[in-house]
Amino acid sequence: MSTVRFEKVSVDYGAGPVVSDVSLGAIAGEWLAIVGPNGAGKSSLLRTAVAAVEFTGSVMVDGRLTTTLTDKERARLVAYVSQRPRYPQGMAVFDYVLLGRTPYMGTLASESTHDIALVWEALSALRLEAFASRDVATLSGGETQRVSLARVIAQRAAILVLDEATASLDVSAQHEVLEVIDALRSSHNITVVSAIHDLTAAAQFCNSVAIMDRGLLVNHGAPVDVLTESVLQEVFDPSIRVLEVNGDPVIVSLRSEEAYQ
Amino acid sequence: MNAGRPTGTRLHWWWVVGAAVVLVAAIIAGVMIGAVRLSPSQVVGSMLDRLPFVDLDTGLTVRQEAIVWQIRMPRVILAVVVGSMLSAAGAAYQGVFRNPLADPYLLGAGAGAGLGATLAIAYGPNTGDWLVDPIPLAAFAGALIGVSFAYLLGYTVRSGRTSVTLILAGVAVAAFLTALQTFIQQRESETLREVYGWILGSLNTAGWAEVRLVAPYVVVGLGVVFAGRRLLDVLSVGDTDASTLGVRPGRIRLVIVIFATLGTAAVVAVTGLIGFVGIIVPHTVRLLTSASYRVIVPLSILLGGAFLVLADIIARTAVAPAEIPIGVVTAIFGAPFFAMILRTSKAVVS
Structure with a gap:
């Protein structure tokens, strides 16, 4: 059972709070989407889960306070993919995925055959075997996202924190990556917490959605309950419309009528 | 399987x-x-x-x-030791700062050593009277003080401690120390030739005593960089990602910089400022083999030693019986060689 729970979490970089008193949780195997306009505090909230920012309040993973865990213990529980990961020039895909095994290695140790086997498992889960020797810096956007996911799968963390993992992808590549995440979530029983811009995708893929605005948690619940026109119009823009296709909400932004004239 | x-x-x-x-x-x-x-x-x-x-x-x-x-072997061994240390320190600096232009003198080790040596040459008492030669001592202290300043400055910057602020702090400290050094050098112009000779680097004075002097620092320095080679690969994904993998980038950077600097300060103290080795050797290894520090560090240690021995052969034979400063040789022969590697290599330096 791997759950993640944010309790009264606040983040302040020195110029006023960017996250204020947010309490929010996800249960094991759940996919929680965090949506909101740019600057809403989504990334900062996610970064508290991996201790990448200073914050007040508490974050519990698996029932344990992250502040009581060592860096390695935390890294074995929570894996993280940043908005724009750095893919070092000249590094082979295999080596990049192998970095996911870092929390399991002693400071001076090198990888075991077990580590290597897990890297191959991760590569095969993301259909990347043929790319193993390729330079990670020469791959396309969709391929590098899969490589990042392979790295966090090799990390064997039960909680996956994704910061806009698909923001830079075209529609089909984004869809493919989200499907991969969903498959990994069910096959490995992983809890996913992801910031996501595409509200329609959030509605289709995620079990629950939390809306943030200016550092505050506005609403949290099942996608159909939370992603309503009135809430979204208030948080994002009055031009937002929520349509429905096959029972799922489809969220679009319409150009105002005056603009056509 | x-x-x-x-x-x-x-x-x-x-x-x-x-x-x-x-x-x-x-x-x-x-x-x-x-x-x-x-x-x-x-x-x-x-x-x-x-x-x-x-x-x-x-x-x-x-x-x-x-x-x-008594004559050749100590000089050759000193070249091996110095070349290995400068190359490994260069690779280490490039790794911890994720900057291909980083070299062992980046954080002010070179400028600090230069100032220390200049002070000792210009104002030191007659060095012959001393039990230990004060010039390497002053250069060693200057190098460590320079890097400590850069680190303190870089880590007290309010806008955040990143590897970039550290590099900028190093640039500021190096410029300041170099200016002081130049000022003293100009004022005490009768020592100009000696100061200049020291700065360009030489293995001329090498005996077994010098080898024994630097060996402990170099062994420890090389040991730490070698042990940290896999962590340098982890750092290459950026500080945030590295920290989510359970390591502490700031701490790794500090430890590796301390020991790489200690080794560099020791060799600089004995040989003066030999430039270019710390950049050319790791990059040649990178272009010919792999971008992984697990490969770059050990091969740079071996080939850095070889490179400086060969450079020293040219330095002492090209215009024999006079000598060319070895820092001049490493650049004159190193730069075209490096340009050739760069042109013929498929790999690109990021």
């Missing part, structure tokens, strides 16, 4: 053997070449003769023995 599948970047044994062969060949050449010519078999014989349980008749005269063991 994974037979035949690639298992990631490996330090292949043939790379290590190749680099070791180059190093040994360079050492033999370094001992052979000079005003008194010796043959490779004489040199190898004399070296084997020194091994325990080996007793060879090398056919060398007592004078030739003395040339090999």
Whole structure:
């Protein structure tokens, strides 16, 4: 059972709070989407889960306070993919995925055959075997996202924190990556917490959605309950419309009528 | 189970053997070449003769023995030690700062050593009276003080401690110390020649005493950089990602910089500022083999030693009996060689 729970979490970089008193949780195997306009505090909230920012309040993973865990213990529980990961020039895909095994290695140790086997498992889960020797810096956007996911799968963390993992992808590549995440979530029983811009995708893929605005948690619940026109119009823009296709909400932004004239 | 599948970047044994062969060949050449010519078999014989349980008749005269063991060998070994240290420190700095232009002098070690040496030369009492030569001592202290300043400055910046603020702090400290050094050098112009000679670097004074002096620092410095080679790969994904993998980038950076600087300060104190080695050797290794520090660090240690031995052969023979400063040789021969590697290599430096 791997759950993640944010309790009264606040983040302040020195110029006023960017996250204020947010309490929010996800249960094991759940996919929680965090949506909101740019600057809403989504990334900062996610970064508290991996201790990448200073914050007040508490974050519990698996029932344990992250502040009581060592860096390695935390890294074995929570894996993280940043908005724009750095893919070092000249590094082979295999080596990049192998970095996911870092929390399991002693400071001076090198990888075991077990580590290597897990890297191959991760590569095969993301259909990347043929790319193993390729330079990670020469791959396309969709391929590098899969490589990042392979790295966090090799990390064997039960909680996956994704910061806009698909923001830079075209529609089909984004869809493919989200499907991969969903498959990994069910096959490995992983809890996913992801910031996501595409509200329609959030509605289709995620079990629950939390809306943030200016550092505050506005609403949290099942996608159909939370992603309503009135809430979204208030948080994002009055031009937002929520349509429905096959029972799922489809969220679009319409150009105002005056603009056509 | 994974037979035949690639298992990631490996330090292949043939790379290590190749680099070791180059190093040994360079050492033999370094001992052979000079005003008194010796043959490779004489040199190898004399070296084997020194091994325990080996007793060879090398056919060398007592004078030739003395040339090999009292004059040439300490100089060659010092070149190996200095070249290894500067190359490994360069690789380490490039790794912790994720900057291909980083070299061991980046954070002010060179400028600090220069200022220390200049102060000792200009204002020091007659160095002959001292029990220990104050110039290397002052250079060593200057290098450590320079880097400490840069680190303190970089880590007290309010806008956040990143590797970039540290580099900028290093640039500021280096500029300041160099300005002080230049000022003193201009005021005390009668010592100009000595200061200048020191700054350009030389292995001219090398004896076993110098080798013994730097060896402990270099062994520790190389040991730490070598041990940290896998962590340098982890740092290459950026500080945030590295920290989510359970390591502390700031701490790794501090430890590696401390020990790389300690080794660099020690070799600079004895030989002066030998430039370019810390950039050219790691990048040549990178372009020819792999971008992984697990490969770059060990091969840079071996090939950095070989490179400086070869550079020193040119420095002391090209215009014999005079010597060219070795820092000039590393740049004059190193730069075109590096340009050639850069042009013919498929890999690109990020």
